[in-house]
Amino acid sequence: MNGVLVGFVLVSVLLPIVVGEARDVAPWIAERLVLWGARRLRSKDMVDRYSEEWLADLEQVPGKVVQLFFACGVFFMAVPRLRWQFRRSEARRLGILTLAKEWYSDEVNAVVRLDVPEPEALETRTIVVTADKLDQIVSTTTIPPHPANQTSQRHIEVQSLFGVSPAVLERTSASCFRFVMKLPRVLRRGDRHTYGTVTRIPNGQWMQPHYCFVPRHRQERLTVRVRFHPDRQPLHVWKLTAWEGDVTDDHVHAWEPLILDASGEVYADFHDLLPGCRYGVRWQLDG
């Protein structure tokens, strides 16, 4: 008898209270869910845009519980798809998806020299062959325009240091370059090969204050060393790890600060790199 009474009290008194509370808190949860989802888009422009757009649309949804359904739809369906789309379009913009999937980089070591008249990146790369045969390597480099100099035509020079012979350097867009290198011998599936190149930005062209690497496949290791000019030391330097958004100063709070050593250099080491994400170093010079 007592059990029945307790059950009656629970159902008739407590359940409506709990349901009422849940209904009252649903709009708050929906708003948080929508904003949290928008923040997962990473790029500041996208976060700002979709936060406002989804909040505005949420206001149009009638009913507190239904608002929660709307927010769940955004969070669990729209956000993952948008993240995938943005990552894919970014990869396409960088030319990553157009490259032949015949090899992948296992380890890349880069030295960026800003202490010379023409900034240069010396890269040593160890690749693993996944095709049956491989006699050339196609690689891409993007030199994004500097905000203060958007319109000028950009040029780069690429030289082979060892392990490859440069064959063709072609521009695929205003800021993207495709570089075809001949291997010294035909490589077979599973072969490892190490080669070195130097990429220069000639003629005093403005460059974005960062060096970023975007792996095509899962990559074991990347090291980046940046050597600054003694007369142009940076105010701040940051390390970008698995970054998916834009590389602008709007995101500095999310990056790990780096300290210059006595040689005017910074060093960053990355492991288990994820495809499509950015890894590298960003700096801010005085003026």
Added chain:
Amino acid sequence: MESLPRVSGAVLDVLEALLRPDDELYGLKIARNAGRKTGSVYPILARLEEAGWVTSTWEREDRGTRGPRRRLYQLNPEGLSAARTLLAQRRNATGQYVGGQSRTSRPSPTLGFLSSRRAAQ
């Protein structure tokens, strides 16, 4: 303007919703008109925008409310033409789309997210 690499039934429904004579088409309304879940409509709108079919703008701030602005979507002239052609090609086969006019018999649920997913056309 780029061609769409993959055109699903949901994409056709969204295009059809965008063809409606309405200058205040925001994501939720498009989802309702298309009878699709909002969770799938926002990514489709992003794809259409990236491909250059659709342009989006913030609504005017003098709507009388202070708060988040709605994002309004519109087919641009090229997108309009391409959408009509695509719909005519795909829908004519099933008799569901005639001469650039939206269907009036389409169920329009209160909320796109709650609507059941229809089979691809």
